[in-house]
Amino acid sequence: MTAPGWIRIVGIGPGPAEWTTPEALAVVEAADDLVGYAPYLDRVESAHHRRHASDNREEIARARHALDLAAEGAGVAVISGGDPGIFAMAAAVMEALETADHDRWAGVDVGVVPGLSAxxxxxxxxxxxxxxxxxxxxxxxxxxxxxxxxxxxxxxxxxxxxxxxxxxxxxxxxxxxxxxxxxxxxxxxxxxxxxxxxxxxxxxxxxxxxxxxxxxxxxxxxxxxxxxxxxxxxxxxxxxxxxxxxxxxxxxxxxx
The missing domain is CATH 3.30.950.10 (Tetrapyrrole methylase, C-terminal domain)
Structure with missing residues (x-):
């Protein structure tokens, strides 16, 4: 049985690359999969990653997909503009965890990486x-x-x-x-x-x-x-x- 992986909800800031923190860059580099709103993914260099882009109003579906990937053993960076804890993806991932009617995500290591807010x-x-x-x-x-x-x-x-x-x-x-x-x-x-x-x-x-x-x-x-x-x-x-x-x-x- 594959050991569960991890998720980090990463804030890349609202603008240029220099506004993204070194911690966020390191987490993105370590990830296997990048999940996020397509324009945010376009701002991230991802030569070796699997990319999973979705529309702006699909936050819960995006969160569940990221959790499924991590449950299968992947390291997943959920890319969020600005700070992920302010009207963004951190709450969506937590909501998906709270409303889950199964335990397949129970072993996934979930964390939040802050970013510069708008x-x-x-x-x-x-x-x-x-x-x-x-x-x-x-x-x-x-x-x-x-x-x-x-x-x-x-x-x-x-x-x-x-x-x-x-x-x-x-x-x-x-x-x-x-x-x-x-x-x-x-x-x-x-x-x-x-x-x-x-x-x-x-x-x-x-x-x-x-x-x-x-x-x-x-x-x-x-x-x-x-x-x-x-x-x-x-x-x-x-x-x-x-x-x-x-x-x-x-x-x-x-x-x-």
């Missing part, structure tokens, strides 16, 4: 908008109701977090970002700084827009965009050649 990359490009307390929310209602997203977004705004918004818009969800911005305008001042980072770290396709909540337009975003909505203390700073930066101070008024 919110970190966009924040770095903009300055330091996450310098104080912040939260991350996904606007996708594929796996949770829109009413819950609205409630969480309003509470986060009322609690004065800086807010990173993942999955803001897509062809199948064209209206959510506009609705989210309107909700935020009911709570936050219209001069609140907003950052829209699109394809950050991906060369000529990268775009960075620094604007305000009152001026932010959903048309400026696509499925590659991450938004950061500032807190009440966030502000713009003048930079060289007229460039602006956004930062949120580490302190907050009201300290006793």
């Amino acid at each position: 919110l970190q990359a966009v924040a770095a490009r903009a300055g330091a908008p996450l310098g104080n307390d912040f939260c991350a929310l996904s606007l996708s209602d594929n796996l949770k109701p829109w009413s819950l997203i609205q409630r969480r977004l309003r509470l986060a705004a009322e609690a004065d977090f800086a807010i990173a918004l993942y999955n803001p818009i897509s062809r199948s969800r064209p209206w959510q970002l506009g609705a989210a911005l309107e909700l935020l305008r009911e709570v936050r001042a219209t001069d609140t700084p907003v950052v829209l980072g699109t394809a950050v770290g991906r060369g000529e396709s990268e775009q960075l827009v620094l604007t305000t909540l009152g001026e932010a337009d959903p048309e400026w975003a696509d499925m590659r965009t991450l938004l950061i909505i500032g807190a009440s203390t966030s502000r713009f700073l003048a930079g060289p050649e007229g460039r602006r930066r956004v930062y949120t101070p580490r302190w907050h008024e009201g300290l006793e």
Whole structure:
């Protein structure tokens, strides 16, 4: 009987190869099989690997396939963009393990290899908008109701977090970002700084827009965009050649 292999859910970062950690590179090199969303696999050198590409909405099927490969003795790297634990494949693999009605995966060694997250990359490009307390929310209602997203977004705004918004818009969800911005305008001042980072770290396709909540337009975003909505203390700073930066101070008024 073949001894079970292993799975590592690997974050390769959101952009260039130098944003992938040495640990992630070593795990990928050691793997027999690479499993992942096709555009992520395309960013990984894999001369000696078996590659298993799938579509973006097949996370659970992808996780189960990876577990089956590992159960047969393979070393499997599940490739995830950004950090695999943030709205990504680590949770999908855990979900597959939790809902399994068999024990063939019981001996598989499962681990997670962290990566640079998209919110970190966009924040770095903009300055330091996450310098104080912040939260991350996904606007996708594929796996949770829109009413819950609205409630969480309003509470986060009322609690004065800086807010990173993942999955803001897509062809199948064209209206959510506009609705989210309107909700935020009911709570936050219209001069609140907003950052829209699109394809950050991906060369000529990268775009960075620094604007305000009152001026932010959903048309400026696509499925590659991450938004950061500032807190009440966030502000713009003048930079060289007229460039602006956004930062949120580490302190907050009201300290006793």
